[in-house]
Every structure is written in C-alpha cells, then in structure tokens.
Amino acid sequence: MSHAAVPIAGAILLGRRRLSLPVIGIGLVFAMLPDIDVIGFPLGVDYADTWGHRGATHSLLFAAASALFMVALLRPRHYIIASVYLFIAMASHGLLDMLTNGGLGAAILWPWNDQRYFAPITPIAVSPLGISNFISQRGARVLLSEIIWIWVPISVLVGAILGLKKWRLRWLRQNGTAQ
Numbered sequence: 151m152s153h154a155a156v157p158i159a160g161a162i163l164l165g166r167r168r169l170s171l172p173v174i175g176i177g178l179v180f181a182m183l184p185d186i187d188v189i190g191f192p193l194g195v196d197y198a199d200t201w202g203h204r205g206a207t208h209s210l211l212f213a214a215a216s217a218l219f220m221v222a223l224l225r226p227r228h229y230i231i232a233s234v235y236l237f238i239a240m241a242s243h244g245l246l247d248m249l250t251n252g253g254l255g256a257a258i259l260w261p262w263n264d265q266r267y268f269a270p271i272t273p274i275a276v277s278p279l280g281i282s283n284f285i286s287q288r289g290a291r292v293l294l295s296e297i298i299w300i301w302v303p304i305s306v307l308v309g310a311i312l313g314l315k316k317w318r319l320r321w322l323r324q325n326g327t328a329q
C-alpha cells in the first residue's frame with residue numbers, strides 16, 4: 151500500500167498544471183500494479199520464476215513499457231512529464247521492494263538478467279501476503295516500518311522541495327524587481 155507514496159509525492163510536486171487527473175490516477179494504480187504477479191501463486195507459478203512474485207513485473211523495462219503504453223493511450227498534453235511520472239511511479243515499486251527484509255529480491259534488470267536483487271540495506275519490514283496476515287501484530291509492525299522508512303522520508307523531501315521553491319520565488323520577487 152505504501153507504494154502509493156511515490157505517485158502522491160510526484161503529484162504534489164508537479165501539480166495539476168503539469169499532470170492531468172487521469173495520469174495521476176494511473177500513477178497510483180501503477181505504483182501497486184507490479185504485485186498483480188501474486189495471481190501466479192494459485193496458478194502454480196513459483197516465486198522465483200520469471201513471472202513469479204517480484205519477477206518481470208517489478209523490472210525497470212516493464213515500468214518503462216507500461217508508462218509509454220499508457221501515454222500513447224491517454225495522449226496527455228505534457229507527455230514527456232507524464233511518461234517520466236508514470237515510469238517513476240511503477241519503477242519505484244521494484245526499488246522499494248528491494249529495501250524490504252524478506253522474500254526474494256526484485257528482478258529489476260529483467261529481461262537482461264533474471265537475478266533477484268536486494269539493496270545493500272533492507273530496513274523495511276516485508277509485508278505479509280494476504281489480508282488476514284496483515285491484520286495482526288506483524289501487520290502493525292510492517293505499517294510502522296513503512297511509515298518510518300517510506301512516508302516520513304518522502305514527506306520530508308516533498309516539504310523541503312516545496313519550501314525551497316517558495317524561498318526561491320520570494321528571492322526572485324525581491325531581487326528581480328531591484329534590477
């Protein structure tokens with residue numbers, strides 16, 4: 151669920167002038183879409199398979215192809231910004247999964263390399279699969295670790311960028327008129 155933090159932050163920073171509502175909506179869906187691969191479990195797809203959990207759908211190429219496909223379909227006015235926004239929304243999913251402390255890593259370099267990767271540090275507690283597992287003590291621990299390692303840093307980053315922007319505007323207004 152916390153994957154949505156990335157497109158939400160992007161939407162706040164870029165604003166409605168650069169991103170249309172449909173693009174923002176698709177961004178939110180894209181941030182969570184890679185986990186669609188869990189439908190493979192009941193179908194007998196192994197976790198470690200190419201199309202298993204955290205496999206091909208978590209790759210950078212899958213994110214790029216999905217972003218370009220959606221931009222071609224939606225034809226947004228600022229199509230380069232929309233492409234980058236959608237790519238980051240989905241690519242961040244695999245990258246965040248690499249920071250979790252369980253399961254297998256993410257196949258971010260598929261199809262060039264099937265290997266599952268983890269980041270050098272894995273501070274985020276891995277989210278259990280399935281709702282019944284989630285509503286438990288472990289679920290609470292996962293939520294807390296996601297707040298600490300995803301929501302807080304992203305909020306601080308967004309706040310800092312917005313603050314800098316405001317400061318720069320004020321500086322320009324004060325010094326621009328003086329010249």
Ligand SMILES: [Zn+2]
Nearest residue numbers: 184185204247
């Ligand atoms: Zn995932």
